[in-house]
Amino acid sequence: MPAPSLSKGDVVITIVALHWYPYCIPLRNGFTTAHGPLHKRAGAIVELITSAGIHGLGEIAPLPEFAGSNLCEALSVLPALAASWPGLTLKQAAEEIRAGLESGWLPPAAACGLDTALLDAQGQLAQVNLTELMQREEQAETVQQRLDIPVNAVIGTTDIEATIVKARQAVAAGFRCLKLKVGCDTHLEIERIGALRAAIGPAIELRLDANEAWSFEQAVTILTACIQFAIQYVEQPLKATDLSGMRRLRQTVPIRIAADEALHDLASARNILAAEAADLLIVKPQLAGGLRMGRQIIREGAALGIDSIVTSTIEAGIGLAAALHLAAASPEITLACGLATLPLLRDDLLTGSLVLKDGMLSVPSGAGLGVQLDRSALARHASEALSLRG
Numbered sequence: 001m002p003a004p005s006l007s008k009g010d011v012v013i014t015i016v017a018l019h020w021y022p023y024c025i026p027l028r029n030g031f032t033t034a035h036g037p038l039h040k041r042a043g044a045i046v047e048l049i050t051s052a053g054i055h056g057l058g059e060i061a062p063l064p065e066f067a068g069s070n071l072c073e074a075l076s077v078l079p080a081l082a083a084s085w086p087g088l089t090l091k092q093a094a095e096e097i098r099a100g101l102e103s104g105w106l107p108p109a110a111a112c113g114l115d116t117a118l119l120d121a122q123g124q125l126a127q128v129n130l131t132e133l134m135q136r137e138e139q140a141e142t143v144q145q146r147l148d149i150p151v152n153a154v155i156g157t158t159d160i161e162a163t164i165v166k167a168r169q170a171v172a173a174g175f176r177c178l179k180l181k182v183g184c185d186t187h188l189e190i191e192r193i194g195a196l197r198a199a200i201g202p203a204i205e206l207r208l209d210a211n212e213a214w215s216f217e218q219a220v221t222i223l224t225a226c227i228q229f230a231i232q233y234v235e236q237p238l239k240a241t242d243l244s245g246m247r248r249l250r251q252t253v254p255i256r257i258a259a260d261e262a263l264h265d266l267a268s269a270r271n272i273l274a275a276e277a278a279d280l281l282i283v284k285p286q287l288a289g290g291l292r293m294g295r296q297i298i299r300e301g302a303a304l305g306i307d308s309i310v311t312s313t314i315e316a317g318i319g320l321a322a323a324l325h326l327a328a329a330s331p332e333i334t335l336a337c338g339l340a341t342l343p344l345l346r347d348d349l350l351t352g353s354l355v356l357k358d359g360m361l362s363v364p365s366g367a368g369l370g371v372q373l374d375r376s377a378l379a380r381h382a383s384e385a386l387s388l389r390g
Helices: 071-075 078-084 090-103 108-126 130-137 160-172 186-200 216-225 243-252 266-275 291-303 317-328 375-380
Strands: 015-033 036-050 055-060 148-150 153-155 177-181 205-209 231-235 256-259 280-283 307-310 360-362
Touching: 015 071, 015 078, 036 071, 036 108, 055 071, 055 108, 055 317, 071 108, 090 108, 090 291, 108 130, 108 291, 108 317, 130 291, 130 317, 148 317, 153 160, 160 177, 160 186, 177 186, 186 205, 186 216, 216 231, 216 243, 243 256, 243 266, 266 291, 280 291, 291 307, 291 317, 307 317
Parallel strands: 153 177, 177 205, 205 231, 231 256, 256 280, 280 307
Antiparallel strands: 015 036, 036 055, 148 360
């Protein structure tokens, strides 16, 4: 399959302008992890305008607690790019993103938004969606169009009764995989996990997310007690920096260990793989540095027999659609992904929401991202506190 062209006829397409629009969206009910409560989500939509009149969109939504930059830091590089990018081809801009990531001057979330905007413009130019576009870029012999991706429901409540209610609601809605956020009260968490498994039965996949909350001894105690509950895997049970502890935990308990907070760019992914610290990699495009870098991490993991799962950072619809395309373009990914997070937000900034049915998220088939930005909603959620605006 040939790589898509970056020209239109005999005319090479160049960048005309780069704009960005900060937002701040409240969550519907708040969300709690071991890092603390989350009540709103701040980010920015990136818009890249080309000489062909095509507008490519991306999203910048870092999570500072995951070793990433904050939003102001991510946006601080954009004025210089807005001044230097006009006149560049899409390929030249993509090369600048990779060079910026490798040298460290370009924050991963900024790279993600820019990379997505370039791919969106390129997909519209080639009249293919991002899934097909990324597969073509890798010179895949056959393009495998996945129409939908299985996703897990997330349960962030700590009360046992509320946990069971939310789990049963998710199963009734068609989810076949649940992810439970767990805390540091050893006996309470074992009781809560056991009660949840009893409530949902054996057919539903159950995974845990500790968000670095446990010590090694605590992790061994909890996971050993949970062997009977058929846990699919546990995300980041130990501190992100404790790769040797993660490796030792893999050798101590039979439940698979996933690296989440420990993975925040290509270098960190390679450190995890070299340390044999995880059975799975949790790939967040906002932290990885974009979709192309996400694909590289997934490929390198697969070459060593390590599975990957694509998850969101609770970003809005543009970023979520991009992450969904990454999952769909990755044949190595077979497990449910963590992408059913748009309902957590009061607004997804899309004119038509992504279709979530029976635990499956439909992959947009339209050219580029295949979704449309709701500019009126973006205006409503514009963050006046952020002055770095293009």
